[in-house]
Structure formats: C-alpha cells, structure tokens
Amino acid sequence: MYTPEGSIRIEELFDVAKQVAQQEADHKCNTPEAKAMHVLKYGNIVCVVGLPGVGKSTLLKMMISCIVKDKSVKPDTKFLFHVSLKNFNPDEKISLLEFLLYGNLSEWNHSDEENKALVHFLYNNPNVVILIDGLDELDTKQANKRLHACQLDSKQIPEVFVKNLLMGNLLPYAAKVITSRPGQFYELHPDYRQGLVSEVRGMDKPAKKDLTKQICGEANLEHVEKILAERPNLDALCSIPVHCIQIVACLHSSVSSGREINSMTDVFIHTLTNYKASDHVRTSLSEKEIGQGLVKLAHLAYKGLAERKLVFQQADFEEVGINEQTVDIFLHTYVEKSHHLKMRILEGKKRSFFTHLTWHEFFAAVHMILFMSHEEFRRCMDTFYDPHWEVVTRFLYGICNSTSYEDLKVIFPASMIKDYKEKKNILKSLILPQQEFDQYYISKEVFILSGWVHEANDAEISQRFQECMPQLIEMDAPSYATEISDVAFAFNTFTTPHDLDLTMYHGSDEASAETLLRGLHGSQAKIKRLNIEDVRMTYSTTQALLPHLDVMDKLDLDEEKLSAQNLIILHEAVERLTNPQGLRVNDINGDRWSKYWGLYDNQPDDDVMQILQLPLGKIKGLNIEDMRMTDSKTQALLPHLDVMDKLGLVSWFNDKNLNPYMEDISRKIMDRQNKIQIWMEGPAVEHVRPLFQCLDKISKLCLSMHYLTSDDHRLLEEAIQRLHSPQDFALEEIADDDDDDDEYWDQRLEFWNQ
16 A cells, blocks of 8 residues: 655645555556556545544535635536535435535425436536545444445435445546544445545644634633643643643633543533533523433433434424423524425424534433443443444543542432442443454554543553553554553553553654653553654654663664764663663664664765764774765774774665775775674675775675676685685675575674674
C-alpha cells in the first residue's frame, strides 16, 4: 500500500488522492488501460477518519466553502451534494436521488422520467462533488462483506449506496469525500477502503490556544492554561475541538471549582450540571420536570442508539413521554419543510437530535447505569466492544467512578435501579488477560482498556487492569494524543513493575513520541525495548528519551533522522550509563555504540563537520555512507584515522567522490601505530586500490568483491603475498544482501560489534 506521510491541506486532498491511486495502479494493474481505469475509479475518492469530536463534520463544511466561495477546491463543480447519514433510516430503501437530496426535496416536483434522466446525467458528469458525513452513524450490518454492484435506478438502503460510491461503481466520475470514526471505517471490507485514507488528527498547540482564548477570554487564559499544564491527561483531550470547548468551559466555570476534573465523564457531568442550573432551563421547567425530562431523554438516547436512529421526530418523543419544552431546551431542533405535491400546501416537520453524537452517547450510558437492570445490562455485554458503542462503553466506565455516580444521582433525581456495584463488576469482567486477545489487535486492545481505566479513575478498575497485563507488554505505541493520555494514565496506575516493548511507527510524530516518553517516566511500566526508527526525533524528544536509558535493554533508532546535536547528546548519555554494555543500540553494544558514529548523504554539512570536530579519541569507529567527500570533510577526517579502530566506506548509489581522497586516507593509515579494520561496500570498492599499499596496518578488510576489477584482484593478491605477517590480516567478502539478507546483516553487526 502506498502510504503518504505528513500534513495535507484541504486544497490538496484530491491531488493526493490521485497520486495514491496512480501509485496503487502501478502495483496492482498490468496494462495501461487497467491503470487508467483504476485511477478513474479511485483517484477522486477521499476517506476521512478521526476520533469523535475531532472536526470531521466541520471539515466538510470547510470544503463546501472552498468549493462554493473560494473556488480553491474543484473550481469546475456544477453539482454539490452534502449527505448527512445520521438523517437516514438505515433499513429503508430509497432511490439514489433521494439519497443525494435527502432533506432538500421541498421544492422538488419532477416526473420519474425526469428524475431518471437527471441521475444518468450525473453518472457521466465529472463536475459533481458528493460529501458524505458520518459512516459511523449508519448501522453497517454487512461491514465486512462484499456487496454486488447496484443498478443506477434501483432502490437500496443507504449502506449499499455508500459502499458502491466507495467502490467507484456509482457516479465514477464524481469526486467523493466520506467521513467516519476509525473503528467503523476499518471494519469495512478492504474493497470499500479505496482511494486516499486521511486522518483528522486534532488541533495543534496554536489552534488550541486560540480556541481556549475564545472560550475563556484573554484575562482568564493564563489561569486555564496553568490548570491544563498541571493535568496533562486532561490537556491531551483538548486536542479534540469538541472536548476542548467543554473542558475549557468547565474549568472557566464556577460550578467545576468544587471538584477536580480528570476525565470526559467529569466534564460532561459538570457541563450538564451547569446547564441544568442555568436561567435558560430554570425559567422554562420546574425542578421535577427537569429531572423527569432528563430521565426520558436518557431512555430515548439508548433506544435511538440501539436502533441506529440519531434524528428524532415528534412520534419518538410521544412514545417515551417527552414534552416539547424538554425537546426545545435539551436538543437541537430544526423544521424540515416539504410540499404536498397535489395540494401545494407547505408542511413543517420538526426533527431533533443531540447537539453532538457524544452527548447522545453520554445520555445512553446514563440510562444503562442508572435505569437498566443489571440482568439486561449483562445481556448488552456483546455490544461493548462494538465500534458503534465504544464511546458509550467508555462513559460507562466513567460513571463507575463513585463520585461521578453520586453526582449523576443529583442530576437525575428520579427513581433509579440500585445495582451500581453489580454493573461495575460486569464492567470489570470485560478487562480480560492480554493473552486472550488476537496478537494482531493487541495494541488496539491495550488502548481501549487504557481508555476505560483512564475514564474510570477508580482503584478497583486499575487493579483489574494491572492483573490482566503480562509482565512484558509488547505493543505498538499510540499516536493519537488522547490514546497517549490513556496509556500513560493506565500504566501509571501500576503498583508493581511491568516491562514494555514499544514500537513507534510513522503515525507517531515527534510530539506524540515525546508526550508518551514523558508520560511514562517515573511509572512502574519500564521501557525495556524501544523501536523509534520511524520517528524524526527533535531535541525535546531526545531529552524525553534520556531518563529511560538506565532501564532499557534495546534501542532501535534511525541515526540519519537525528541532528548532530541529538546524536552527541545520545552518545554521551549512553557513555555515562552505569552499565552501558547492558544496552544495545541498533544491535550494537552500548559501550561500543557510544564510540561509533555514522555520516550520511542527507546530513547537513554543518552536522557532518560538528561530528568530525569531536575531540580525538571520541570516534573509535566511523561509517561514512553515501556522503559525498570534499576537501574540508577529508581534512577533518584524517586526524581521527590516527586513533580510530574501524572505518566504513559505503556507497549504494554513487562513488561518493572517493577517488581524489583515497591516497590521503591510505597514507594516513600507513602512518598509524596500531592496525585498523575497514569495511568497503558498493561502488566505493572501485577506489580501494590505494589501500593495497598499507595492508600491514589493516587487520581486517571486508569488501564487496564483485566491484573489484580483474586488475584489482591481481594487485590485491600480490599485496597480500608481500605482507610481513599474513596471519595477522583477514580478507572477507561481504555477503550480498539480495541473496541472503540475514547473512549480510549478521556479518555487518559482527564487524561493528567486535
């Protein structure tokens, strides 16, 4: 799979989608025609995933502005459709036109033939953009199964239209964007996960600060930021815009001053407490009516999620006995207008929904803990791992906190079922021993469990989590700020030591790596093995890594991604360790790695010179890989050749400009007191001949022999025959990594580890 990395601007989304499709076509398709068809079908599909509240719906609104107002995206667009999937009955069959125009049919008065002609016109039109919001708000019952292509004029449930649009079967020329929470999207069969898959990752620090200032004002900004700095787990949640709005409002509110806020459950409870006490609510309903209305809203929320019904009509409220005042106060309401086509009478149909899906999920969790019997609660256990219920389940653990439970009893003063402890025990039983999880999904499972522990903030839940974790926890490191916050919190609840084997992939940026490393420092979860090769480490990331080196057994990093300053800091830190030989860095013993250095083609010249200007004796081994040699670099290198033990000259793509400098290097080696070991690989070997005159000062020479000319072979054999002590010289052929990769790396590691 071609995986682009880095940030993408809205204006670039479709350009990147086309690049992805072209890269995929090169791998998957054998003919020019097949490649062109692949790009046509998938080069205009953008899938956007992101955590709840991160701004996926807002992104689509921004795209509408870019298309309609700015013309910075798809400027030739003639037909723009915005489809919100939460509006649909997931089981009702509709036409494609009804799917595209849902809620916008009030002025529509065309015949079936005209509608059919329009659909066929759209099918062949390249100037169509379809923005589909909220795959996770559909009930995708057949998520992991393939569906046959549907006919253009057929009636289908919304799920079928979505999948066929994603497969490029419907309206193949149209540009399509679809948003979803990650869990539901990655449940889909791979056939439906075509095109560009991008992520909304949340706000960066400047954006978060701007939003915080908007909510609390300039005067209170410093106070709120100080509180967040003291509570990094809460601060991490503020990368999600919806959470940031609520958290900052709570911290800014006097209501929250009586109790510390640590989780989103705390935030939602305090927000609801504050709203319930506001004049807006108090002047409309009595205390009793408020309590009764909230109980009924909780029941409606659970019923709606169970049926995947997220938008409610008057009949839904009448069914559970909610009055119109309660609806208007606690839900977002709009009037959907429609024409009775024969009588031409304008009718208004009131439709309401929770202001955000997370509020819907919070109310559903309240219903399950406070008003559902524990027998029925137990029967719901199978849904707790379902992606559609993951946020509800997290809130269930949050309400497990006894303080949260007591606060809710005040907000919902109606009679409730008194089986809190039984339900808490059921939730504890969901935290299973790690070995019972599928190894492929182990990291995600740990993230989910950590989220439950973080939200619960409860000693019993934390103890259960600790008991279920093995002594050595092998997992990929989280990359989302919220997941990092969860894992750091959960691992910091350990009261006995646990060992971690962490791998950080390219999804983890420098900030993510730093946050996790700082979050785990001082905990009982010790990082014994860390693979951070895919992360470009900054100075602050390097500083966050240093305190972990004392307990670490193995560290893998990409030295090419480190600045000279960071390399020097790390080398010196490893050298200072009490037991440096107990740490292996890139499979080299720490006591040796601290004295061995690498120079690479993509390093800035200033960094190269900074390393070469280290005091003599600091560099015992130096591997120069694909770095182009110059006069200044060679002059800086030569003094080190008097005292170093090993030299590597490696080139993969060019000759490194070695030819002018091999005579200088050879003469310097000839003047040495002790012998040196040399590794020459790739086209660099073509310039080995000057070394033949100083073989008496070389104890081991490792060469890629197939780069030697016949003359070089003859001259090398003659030089070996002239040696004073041939038994003290070893010539080794470097294994071909294309033929035997394992043998090659074993040989290379042996060379640098001796």
